[in-house]
Amino acid sequence: MPSNQFTLDDLRRILIEAAGTEENVDLAGDILDTRFAVLGYESLALLETGGRIEREYGIVLDDDDLSDELTPGDLIDAVNARLSQAGAQAA
Template identity: 75%
Template structure:
């Protein structure tokens, strides 16, 4: 069985498609440990991002993974943790 990984490029694509990109933030830069607020993404944009990830990857995220100091690195890790669990075990 193939394991699909969620990458920073996947996150960048979903952020841009769902909420656009703040012109003052370089999403191509080193953003892994920046807070989403620092990247110009507030709660509604993060909810949309979470919904898109859930639909595209067939997983469910906890709300706190999109809030409480969330960073791209933490969100990517949370998505990949769910992707590594077989669907029948979740």
């Protein structure tokens, strides 16, 4: 089971596995506040990314969490909020 904290490194790995990366985008850079659309990730890529996150972390994300108008920081916050909720329910 993955750790109880979802990080930018986790998101980078899953984005690359799910949809690859645009040639001119450096995911290793400071991308926390860059919209997914600017990074080259559109709705289908984000749906695949969300599905992988849900399976790997055992959570359910809202469709609103996977908008290409959001940023990686927004998605990381949403995933960590769901992980916290799941941890609280398990305790």
